[in-house]
Amino acid sequence: MAGAFEAALDRRSWSKVTDDAPTHRELLELVAAAGRVADHSSLQPWRLIELRGDDREKLGRAINKAEGDKGSSSKPLRAPLLIAVVASYRKSHKVPRWEQEAVASGVAHLLSLLLDEAGWGVIWRTGGYTRAKAVAKAHGLKKNEELLGWLYVGGKPPRSREGRRKTIDARRLVSRMP
Template sequence: MSSALEAARGRRSWSKVTEEAPTREELLPLVAAAGRVADHTRLMPWRLVELRGDDRLRLGEAIGRATGDGPSTKPLRAPLLIAIVSSPRPSGKVPEWEQEAVASGVAHTLSLLLDEAGWGVMWRTGGFVRSAAVAEAHGLTRREKLLGWLYVGGRPDRDREGFRAGVDPDRVLTRMPGA
């Protein structure tokens, strides 16, 4: 088992994947682990929508309605899409922006876990993510927001080309002014 540091250092986005995908049974323990992100008062202000097979065609049609173009083939780029939904809960303590951050944390943690398990993953968004047609296709309530999809599939037989270097921590880790 690798460490969290190794998983974070080795993570990359896979823009092209094969038609293999984790089964629901393989996905469930990863989702359970991803759900352990920091979550003030344990509201669980998120949910995931699993899209496979014809679900991806229906999403392509919804994207087409949202953009005014024909059906999009973008959802067919991976055999499994996992929609990340911010699903805020009423709370006097936890503002909605913090709840959305929790949903983002779940998505990122899940992408790390999928990557570590050997799957190719890319978090995709687009201008149509917050459109009514796409929200309706996912069965979102009025309060929920779609944050994008994790596109998941097998890794192609090639090196991890395009692997990007880490950030320079001295450029992004500063002290509070006046410290």
């Protein structure tokens, strides 16, 4: 088995990345593929916000405001590209809110796999401030939207393969219906 199987096994979070980042054009190509996740009724209940340069400073100020601090948090400066993952809920009598959030999460996860496979270091970061008004306002979120976190993206620094994650014991996590 190759392709998706190997990408899933090789996936890891890169908490430290270099200042390199995919171009806007490269990002669009990967997002077009990530958007192919299972999506009941094809609602596309998600959107992504690309943050580069000064956008990260603006986010840093919003994070500090949300936490009651002055100045600007340095957290958004940990990577040259942040991709805000937004659940953008649609009215539907067939597709509940939780399922729409699962689609947005699926897009984010698949995008992280695609970025990793393309040679970029990625980590999905969250925090209590993802639900803060100041942070939502900085992102221009609408009333029907929620921020699920950010994909921090940059170049992969040199690192040995020995840091591979532990193997998952699927037998512990898969059972038959009682």
